Amino acid sequence: xxxxxxxxxxxxxxxxxxxxxxxxxxxxxxxxxxxxxxxxxxxxxxxxxxxxxxxxxxxxxxxxxxxxxxxxxxxxxxxxxxxxxxxxxxxxxxxxxxxxxxxxxxxxxxxxxxxxxxxxxxx
Numbered sequence: 001x002x003x004x005x006x007x008x009x010x011x012x013x014x015x016x017x018x019x020x021x022x023x024x025x026x027x028x029x030x031x032x033x034x035x036x037x038x039x040x041x042x043x044x045x046x047x048x049x050x051x052x053x054x055x056x057x058x059x060x061x062x063x064x065x066x067x068x069x070x071x072x073x074x075x076x077x078x079x080x081x082x083x084x085x086x087x088x089x090x091x092x093x094x095x096x097x098x099x100x101x102x103x104x105x106x107x108x109x110x111x112x113x114x115x116x117x118x119x120x121x122x123x
Contacts, residue, residue, distance in 0.1 A: 003104075023048075025105040038095055038105070042075070045107045058092040062107075074108040 003024050023045045035041045039058040043050045051059040062073050075082050075090065077097055082090055 021108070023107045025107070027103050030099050030102060030105075035099065038077075038097065038099070039092055041099065041105060042107065048073075048107060056093045060090070060092055076106040078103050079106075 003026070025041055025044055029044060030041055033041060033044060035043075039050050039060055042048050042060055047062055049061045053059050060073060073090070082095055084091055
């Protein structure tokens with residue numbers, strides 16, 4: 001499997017060469033899942049907790065740090081971070097990317113000094 005990721009070193013590299021635990025959800029995985037939105041897709045990743053707060057709000061976390069505005073998780077959609085530097089977290093209800101347009105989603109699961117603020121605070 002020759003999956004390319006950009007989340008750890010900020011440049012494209014093989015998943016097997018990445019310096020952190022990265023879980024990749026591909027377009028095929030998304031189509032097979034039957035998910036209707038990104039939080040539902042993230043349920044496929046091991047160790048990711050997804051809870052619905054209300055009709056359009058989600059609390060998504062790794063290792064039990066649940067919060068509606070997650071600041072302990074680093075997720076990239078097609079190599080672009082969905083992290084909002086405005087408040088150091090993610091507005092899950094503001095992410096409006098059609099699932100059919102996503103090639104892959106990368107989720108960082110462990111401390112990685114190269115990745116920046118969201119993963120440094122995950123320890």
